[in-house]
Amino acid sequence: MTDQPRLTHEDLRGSSARRRRELMVRSLFLSAAAVSVIISALIIVSLVGEAWNFISQVDPGNLRTDGWFPRRDMFDIGTIVAGTLVVAGVGLIVAIPLGLGAAIYLAEYASPRWRGTLKPILEMLAAVPSVVLGFFALVVISPTIAQPVCDAFTGASPIFSMGAAGLAVGILITPLVASIAEDAMYAVPNSLREAAYGLGARKRATSLRVVIPAAVSGIMAAIIVGASRAIGETMIVAMAAGGTGGSLFQLNPCQPGQTMTAAITALATGSDRVRGADLAYPSLFFVGILLFVFTLVLNMISERFVRRVRLRY
Amino acid sequence: MADTLRPQAAPPAADLVRRAISGRRVDIGARLFEGILLFSLLIALAILVVLMADVIGRGWVVYAERGTEFLTSGNSRDPAQAGVGQALFGSLALMVIVAIVSFPLGIGAAIYLEEYARDSPLTRFITVNIRNLAGVPAIVYGLLGLAVFVVALGDLTGPNSNGRSIISGGLTLGIVVLPLVIITASEALRAVPDTIREAALGVGATRWETIRSHVLPYAAPGILTGTILSMARAFGEAAPLIMVGGAASFVAAGDANLIDQLFGPYMAMPTLVYNWAGLPNQEFRALTSAGIMALMTTILLVNGIAILLRNRYARRW
Numbered sequence: 001m002t003d004q005p006r007l008t009h010e011d012l013r014g015s016s017a018r019r020r021r022e023l024m025v026r027s028l029f030l031s032a033a034a035v036s037v038i039i040s041a042l043i044i045v046s047l048v049g050e051a052w053n054f055i056s057q058v059d060p061g062n063l064r065t066d067g068w069f070p071r072r073d074m075f076d077i078g079t080i081v082a083g084t085l086v087v088a089g090v091g092l093i094v095a096i097p098l099g100l101g102a103a104i105y106l107a108e109y110a111s112p113r114w115r116g117t118l119k120p121i122l123e124m125l126a127a128v129p130s131v132v133l134g135f136f137a138l139v140v141i142s143p144t145i146a147q148p149v150c151d152a153f154t155g156a157s158p159i160f161s162m163g164a165a166g167l168a169v170g171i172l173i174t175p176l177v178a179s180i181a182e183d184a185m186y187a188v189p190n191s192l193r194e195a196a197y198g199l200g201a202r203k204r205a206t207s208l209r210v211v212i213p214a215a216v217s218g219i220m221a222a223i224i225v226g227a228s229r230a231i232g233e234t235m236i237v238a239m240a241a242g243g244t245g246g247s248l249f250q251l252n253p254c255q256p257g258q259t260m261t262a263a264i265t266a267l268a269t270g271s272d273r274v275r276g277a278d279l280a281y282p283s284l285f286f287v288g289i290l291l292f293v294f295t296l297v298l299n300m301i302s303e304r305f306v307r308r309v310r311l312r313y
Numbered sequence: 314m315a316d317t318l319r320p321q322a323a324p325p326a327a328d329l330v331r332r333a334i335s336g337r338r339v340d341i342g343a344r345l346f347e348g349i350l351l352f353s354l355l356i357a358l359a360i361l362v363v364l365m366a367d368v369i370g371r372g373w374v375v376y377a378e379r380g381t382e383f384l385t386s387g388n389s390r391d392p393a394q395a396g397v398g399q400a401l402f403g404s405l406a407l408m409v410i411v412a413i414v415s416f417p418l419g420i421g422a423a424i425y426l427e428e429y430a431r432d433s434p435l436t437r438f439i440t441v442n443i444r445n446l447a448g449v450p451a452i453v454y455g456l457l458g459l460a461v462f463v464v465a466l467g468d469l470t471g472p473n474s475n476g477r478s479i480i481s482g483g484l485t486l487g488i489v490v491l492p493l494v495i496i497t498a499s500e501a502l503r504a505v506p507d508t509i510r511e512a513a514l515g516v517g518a519t520r521w522e523t524i525r526s527h528v529l530p531y532a533a534p535g536i537l538t539g540t541i542l543s544m545a546r547a548f549g550e551a552a553p554l555i556m557v558g559g560a561a562s563f564v565a566a567g568d569a570n571l572i573d574q575l576f577g578p579y580m581a582m583p584t585l586v587y588n589w590a591g592l593p594n595q596e597f598r599a600l601t602s603a604g605i606m607a608l609m610t611t612i613l614l615v616n617g618i619a620i621l622l623r624n625r626y627a628r629r630w
Contacts, residue, residue, distance in 0.1 A: 018519060025521040026429055032421030033430075036443050036495065039488055043453065046460035101353030109347055120620070121358045127616050128364070129549025131583045132605050135590045136364050139371075139598065171360055178357075204343045225448070232450025234552035235583075239590055261452050261552070268459070268556050288456040292449060299448035303441075 047292060050285035058279055068258050069246035070267060070280040079249045080287065083162060083257035084294075087237055088230035090166025090253055091173055095226050098170070099177030100219065106178070107185035108207045126175035134239030137168035142240065150254035160242020163253035168236045177226040184218020184309055185211055217312075221305035228298035232291065234261035260291045368609070372602030383603060388580065392596035397604050400585040403479060404548060406574075407581055410483025411490060411547045416540055419494030423536075426495075427502040428524055447492035455556030458485030463557050471576050477558025479579045485557050486550060490543040497539025501532040534626030541619040545612050551583035582608045 013019065058075060065074040102122065106115055142164035150157035188211050196206040212219065237243070242256030244266050250257040258266070264284050375383055379396075386396030422443075430436040462484050467476025470484070505528050513523035529536075558578065580588075586608060589601040 014517075014519075022519045022521055026425075029421045029425035029429060032418050033425040033439050035418050036422060036446060036491065037439060039457075039491070040442050040446060042461060043449070043457050046457055047453075050460065098353045098356060101350045102357060105347070105350035105354055109350060118354055121354065121361060123620075124613065124616070125357050125361050127545060127549075127612055128361075129551070129583055129608065129612065131549070131551045131586045131590070132364070132368075132609060135586065135601055135605060136367070138590065140363065140367050174357060202340065202343060204346045228448055229450075232452065234450065234452045235587065238552075239587065261450065264452050264456065265552065265555050268455075285456060285460070288453050292453050295448055295450055296445060299445055303444060 043292070047285050047289045050282045051289045054279060054282035054286040057282070067246060067248035068243075068263055070263075070283050071246070073279065074246070075279075075283055076249060077290070079247060080258050080260045080263045081290075082249060082251055083241070083243065083247065084231055084259040084261070086162045086251060086253050086257060087166045087169055087233075087241060087259050088227055090163055091169035091230040091233075092223070092227060094167055094170025095174045095177050095230075096223060099174045099222065099226065100181055102174070102178040103181035103185060103219075103222075104207055104212070107182045108203070108211060122175040122178055125171070126179075128172075130172060130233060130235040131239070133168045133172055134165075134236040137164045137236055137240035141167050146254070154252075154254050157254045158242065158256055160240060160256045161254050162237075162241050162250070162257040162259075165237045165239075165241035166253060168240060169230050169233050172233060172236065173226040173229050176229055177222045180222035180225055181215070181219045184215040184222065187218070187309060188214045215309070217305040217308040221302040221309075224298050224302040224305070228295045228302070231298070232261060232295050234265055237262040238265045260287050260294075263287050264291075365609075368602045368605050370602075371599050372604075372606045375599050375603035376606070384607065388585065392594060392600055395589075395597075395600055397582065397585060397607055400580045400582045400604070401607070402574075403482075403579040404582045406479045406579070407483045407486055407554075408544055408548060410480065411487045411544065412540075414484060414487030415491045415494045415543065419491050419540070419543075420498045420536060422495045423498035423502055424524060427499050428520065428528065443492050443495050447496060450552075451489050451550055452552045452556065454485060454489045455553035457488070458482075458553060458557040471558075474558070474576065474578045477578055478576045480575055481557045482554050482579065482581065485553050486547045489550060489553055490547045493543040493546065494540055497542065498532075498536045501535025501539060502528065504535060505531045534622055538619045538623045541615060541622070545615040545619070548615070549583055549608065549612050551581075551587050554581055554584050555587070582611075 059073075062073050062075050063077055065076045067074055068076050068079040106118060110118060138159070142159050142161065146161055146164035146167060147157055147159065150161065150163065192210055192214055193206055196210040201210070237259045238261070241259065241262060243258030243262050246266070247256060247258035264287055267280055267284055383396045384401065385398040386394060387399040388397075389395040422439075426436065426440060430439075458481060462470050462481035463476035466481075470476050470481040471478030509527050509531060510523055513527040514520075518526070582604065586601055586604045589597045589604060
C-alpha cells in the first residue's frame with residue numbers, strides 16, 4: 001500500500017485568517033448587543049444617583065403637601081400619581097372599547113380585502129405624533145367635547161383639563177390596544193372556531209364565547225401595554241392638562257392637573273432653568289424612577305400574558 | 314361557556330329544523346353587534362379625518378399667504394415672519410445622527426441575537442432587557458440624555474451651549490429608537506428560513522459569510538422597513554428633546570458653519586410645534602397648524618414609503 005495523505009483535524013479548520021475574521025465579526029455583533037444592557041445600566045445609574053440626592057435632602061414633610069410645586073419645595077407625590085391615574089384612566093375608558101371593538105371586527109368579521117383597507121387607518125392613527133394630538137386636544141377635543149360635558153355636570157370648566165388630555169391619550173393608545181388584541185385573536189386556531197360552528201354557534205357567539213376567552217391573555221396584555229403607554233405619555237398631558245408650573249391635588253378630570261411625565265417636562269421647558277434651583281433638578285429624577293418602575297412592572301406583567309398565549313398555541 | 318351548549322327546553326327538533334331552513338330570518342342582534350364593532354373602527358377613521366381637516370383648515374392660510382417662505386425662514390417672535398426653516402434643519406440633522414447611532418448598533422445586535430447567540434441565560438437576559446427598554450417612556454430617555462449627554466459629557470457634546478446641542482439630541486433620540494430597530498430587524502432576520510442558511514453552511518461558508526451573502530440580502534427589505542419606521546417615530550418625538558435642550562425658543566441663525574451648528578443650540582419640528590402651541594398669541598395657532606402640516610406630511614410620506622417597500626418586497630416562503 002502506498003502512502004496516502006491523511007486528512008487531519010488541521011485540514012478541516014480552514015484558514016486561520018478566515019477564522020480570525022469570523023471571531024472579530026462575532027465579537028463586534030456581541031458588543032452591539034451588549035450596548036442595550038449598558039443603556040439599561042446607564043438609565044438606572046443616572047436615575048438612582050440623582051434620585052438619592054433628592055431623597056436624602058428633602059424634608060419628608062414636603063412630600064405630603066397640598067400639591068406639586070417643586071419651585072416652592074412642595075413635592076406631594078400623591079398629586080402627580082393621582083393625576084397620572086386620572087389621565088390614564090380616562091384614556092383607557094376610550095381605548096378599551098374602541099381598540100377591542102376594532103380588533104374583534106378586524107380579526108373575526110372583516111374579509112381579507114376589507115381588512116387590508118381598514119388596517120392602514122389604524123396604522124396611520126398610530127403614526128400621528130403625540131405633539132399633534134396634544135394640540136388637537138387643546139383646540140378641538142377640549143372645546144367641543146370635554147368642556148361641554150364638564151359644563152353640564154359642574155358648571156363652568158377650564159380649557160385645560162385632565163379629561164381633555166385623557167381623551168387624546170385614549171386616541172393615541174387605541175391603535176396599540178387594537179393591534180395587540182387583534183394579533184392575539186388571530187392566533188386562536190381555526191379548529192376552535194370550526195368546533196363552535198359545528199355545534200351550531202353563530203358568528204357572534206363564536207367570537208364572544210370561544211375566540212375571546214381563548215385569546216384573553218393577549219387581550220389583557222393589550223390593555224396593560226395600553227395602560228403603560230398612557231402612563232408614560234408626555235406631550236399630550238404637558239400641552240392640554242394644564243399643570244404647567246405645578247398643580248394642587250386633583251381627582252376631578254374636569255380640572256387641570258399634573259402627571260408624573262408632565263411634571264418632568266414642566267421643569268425642563270425653557271432653557272437652562274433645569275439646573276441649579278435647589279431640589280427641583282434632582283426631583284425630576286425621582287419622578288423618573290417612579291415612572292420607570294411603574295411602566296416596567298406593567299410591561300413585565302403584559303410580557304407574561306403574551307408568553308402564555310404563545311405557549312398555548 | 315358550558316351553559317350555552319346545554320340544550321334548553323326546545324320545541325321538537327323537526328319543528329326547529331323546518332323553521333331554520335324554510336325562512337331567512339334576519340338576526341338583528343348579530344347585525345347590531347357587527348355594526349357596533351365596525352363603528353369603533355369608523356370612529357378611529359373619523360378622528361383621523363377631523364384631525365387632518367382641522368389642521369389643514371387652520372394652517373392652509375399660512376401656506377397660501379407665504380408659500381415656501383414659511384418652510385425656509387427661521388423662528389421669530391413676530392408671527393408674520395416665524396417659519397420652520399431652522400426646525401426642519403434641526404430635525405434633519407437629528408435624523409442623520411439617529412441613523413448613524415441606531416442602525417449599526419441595532420442591526421448588529423439583531424444579527425448577534427438571531428444568528429450567533431445560543432439559547433443561554435445571557436441571551437435571554439439581553440432579549441428581555443431589549444423588550445423592557447422598548448416599553449420605557451420616552452421622557453425617561455430624556456432624563457438619561459440630560460444626565461449623560463448634557464451634564465456629564467457637556468464639554469464634548471456642546472462646549473458653548475451647556476451640552477444642549479444637536480449632538481446630544483441626536484444621541485438621545487438614537488437610544489430611544491434603538492430597541493425598536495433591534496426588534497424589527499430581528500423579526501426580519503427570523504423570517505428568513507433556515508434552509509437558506511444551511512445551503513451556505515453546507516458548502517463550507519462561515520457564519521459571517523452566510524449572513525452576508527445569504528441572510529442579509531433576503532432580510533434587507535424587512536430591515537429597511539423597520540429602520541424607516543423608527544426614523545418616522547424619531548422625527549415626531551418631542552418629549553426627550555425637551556429634556557436635552559431641543560426646546561430653545563430662538564436660535565441665532567448667524568453664519569455659523571455646519572460643525573458649529575451641530576454643537577450649538579437647536580430646535581426641531583416637534584418641539585417647535587410644542588413651543589408655538591403654548592404661545593397665547595392667536596396668530597400662532599395658524600402657524601402651529603402649518604407646522605403640524607409639514608411635520609405630518611413628512612411622517613406620513615416616510616411611513617408610506619415603508620409600507621410600499623414592505624408590500625413590494627413581501628416574500629412568502
